Ligand code: GDP
């Protein structure tokens with residue numbers, strides 16, 4: 001049987017780096033069962049032994065406050081890995097050990113990888129590793145994950161300690177009062193074997209004292225009467241602590257944990273070699289980067305730089321992708337027999353999904369840039385700087401991260417964004433964040449923006465992207481403010497965030513992050529978007545034009561051919577592939593294809609989707625959208641990329657214009673009814689309108705009611721429509 005070890009530690013301690021070092025290419029990414037938190041798994045092979053390694057989400061604690069904490073804890077308790085390798089940031093020992101202590105309390109074997117030894121050294125922190133190991137009673141191995149230093153020693157130590165039997169779990173004292181209650185609860189738990197198949201009795205008791213929601217719920221379900229008894233004991237000691245010390249059990253427990261750590265560190269584990277007041281490099285950089293005046297300027301410049309970088313360098317490869325799909329379309333055109341299958345493959349699949357896949361290089365460059373900002377520690381500064389502004393609008397510093405995850409810079413997804421709001425403790429701030437994160441430019445909206453800017457604003461792509469971002473944030477903030485002063489009124493809560501030090505990201509790390517995200521995009525295009533594209537193709541194809549109508553077009557063609565001189569008509573009819581026409585035949589050919597286009601358009605209008613789009617046109621023309629756009633936007637409820645694929649299919653089905661076929665953006669730029677004002681109005685609508693189906697489900701689930709899912713659909717669409725109409729009407733009035 002293979003042994004499993006879990007890598008766990010505070011965020012930014014170097015877990016992922018170490019994981020990549022250990023597993024190399026033998027890794028895969030998935031989700032934990034039932035939750036969309038990334039689960040990385042891999043294998044480490046050396047000298048004939050093999051270990052499964054799981055990278056747990058980074059946490060500071062193991063309470064049930066955030067999703068990450070619950071996931072990490074559940075994994076340890078339910079999957080029972082042989083050992084936890086706890087990555088500890090040596091430059092921040094005291095704070096990191098808080099988590100270590102909680103692993104030891106669970107009773108799972110722990111080994112410390114004392115990482116960032118290089119950082120500790122440059123800061124003049126000297127750690128007595130033997131002493132630390134002895135005092136904690138667990139193995140400690142120094143590492144520098146970034147260069148792979150110490151990984152072999154670490155794994156040897158792990159392999160050795162797995163074979164030794166389990167160490168005694170750590171039972172520390174939490175002060176007289178808590179200890180007494182703890183003992184009382186523990187006894188009752190043991191007597192009834194309450195939850196003991198998974199949890200140590202003392203640990204469950206501790207969780208009851210900490211009022212851990214997850215365990216309380218589980219307890220109430222498993223044995224309601226016992227659970228009630230235990231809660232009464234907790235209540236008693238809470239009241240007592242409140243009276244005597246003006247505190248509560250949870251705070252007491254935390255205090256004693258820190259006290260325990262302090263006492264270990266004070267016994268000569270750490271020695272500082274340099275003046276502690278000296279500013280670290282990170283602090284020096286922060287003096288400039290988070291400066292009141294310079295900070296925002298730098299932030300906007302970073303944003304512009306990122307977009308310029310993305311659009312400039314992705315232009316060529318996007319061109320290659322477009323040419324490739326163009327070639328693929330032509331290949332299918334010449335090699336497939338006429339009929340439904342051909343239409344499905346060309347219009348539904350190649351012109352639909354191809355349009356979405358064409359933007360893969362752009363997505364990749366964007367993700368690379370964002371990974372760079374994230375890995376270097378800059379994004380944390382953005383959250384820090386925006387906290388004050390956010391507070392003013394009724395949000396919270398932690399909302400910033402949710403916004404960024406959702407695509408605040410571009411290229412995220414509202415689903416993990418909605419999940420990220422779990423770190424917000426105030427339900428009202430959380431709801432306001434939940435409802436506004438869908439305005440961000442998620443990776444699915446990006447191809448829509450890219451398509452429209454390529455067609456109508458090709459000169460200023462980066463600038464338009466900056467404007468889109470500013471509009472999205474401004475819209476989100478104003479909406480939040482309105483919601484927080486009306487439907488979800490309430491106080492703001494303070495924000496505490498420690499800024500992680502700046503770090504030079506590794507190229508390997510950046511590539512891995514970029515690739516993981518890009519692959520998600522490709523996978524979605526190849527599965528969900530493909531499926532929806534095919535459905536929409538069918539809705540745009542059926543019912544077919546009735547024979548009475550097709551006859552009329554056929555007659556028109558015949559009349560035209562009959563009225564032309566016989567020699568020219570013959571020349572056109574006999575033409576094969578790539579014919580060289582005489583000027584007269586050219587003219588006739590053009591007139592014929594006009595009839596073909598009219599027929600194709602009549603067929604599209606006659607289809608289910610076409611009728612639907614036409615029915616909406618009455619209102620949507622106020623915003624400048626024609627029936628084809630309406631089909632695309634309705635499809636976009638399923639997933640925003642579908643706006644692009646549907647426009648691709650719609651114009652592909654309608655298009656018979658042989659000489660001028662090109663990429664979708666070229667088609668749009670030429671198509672009647674389109675201009676830069678319509679494009680801008682559509683961009684505005686796309687920013688704000690209803691979140692995609694999956695996001696709505698998530699919002700409803702996280703907000704705890706379908707009411708809020710329905711609200712975000714209706715409210716966002718109404719808001720989007722009003723804004724698009726305003727843009728289009730004012731623009732038209734000004735003569736654009
Ligand atoms: P995680 O959040 O715990 O997964 O942390 P990461 O693995 O993403 O690492 C955070 C940052 O620390 C990255 O920029 C790494 O390159 C950097 N890093 C990781 N280990 C070390 C180390 O031992 N020394 C130094 N100087 N940097 C490290």
Ligand code: MG
Pocket residue numbers: 015016017058
């Ligand atoms: Mg990580």
